[in-house]
Amino acid sequence: MQVITTSWQFWAFMSALAAALTAIFAKLGVKGIPPDVATFVRTIVILCFVAMMLLASGQIGEVKTLSKRAVGFLILSGLATGCSWICYFRALDIGQAAQVASIDKLSVVLVAVIAALFLSERLSFVGCLGVGLITVGAILMASGK
Template sequence: MNFWHGMTTSWQFWAMLSALAAALTAIFAKLGVKGIPPDVATFIRTLVILAFVSTLLCISGQFALVKSIPRRGVAFLILSGLATGGSWICYFRALDIGKAGQVASIDKLSVVLVAIIAFLFLHERLSLTATIGVALITIGAICVAVAD
């Protein structure tokens, strides 16, 4: 197995790219939301994502798979989409008012909330090390958010 294949099949690789993209999202959104109503900015962002993912599905030939998704999966993906939309609307409103670093730090409390919700509803357990990490994320996010 070559290095590139090993990297692209690693969840850590894709998670780091996601973190980089999320960081760029905050910076570009903060620059873009200036003088534009946050809901309009969210709409434009959504159109771009729709076009981007549609193109990806066309190129990869995955559009045909959409009709074979089980109803339960579709239901949860719809709920996820609604949650994403709500998150984006709130995120853009926060960026319109606050500093990008502070908004992003509070947004990253989603990591903490995922750990709590996954524990309560998915019965996922955290190791002691992971629990300490979640606590540190909480403390770090609050420190960044209240700093001037």
């Protein structure tokens, strides 16, 4: 089990699975309540969950050791996450879960473009093909009924 739990592929798949469940549970949860209220409740749950994980793992003390640069970028990441969640919940309130989730996954394409522009990351031909297929797939999923 050690090999599986230390691989990025395992954790990336688990993230995808959790994101899929997020879409389904959120779609059920936003029925009849304002999307911003749903986002607020979700955020409180996440805050408590991660705090318990830090306490249980003994990592809570690491918070004091963060550099100002790290804190700054984490704050920006948190703001971007908050904006993403608010937009996502509003989209789920209006649209179908599979369509909303497919457009949301265009974030993969945007990450590849932004990482190339600002982080000097390069995609192989196969990676570029994958980004193109994700784009086409997201558009097809979003336009299908």
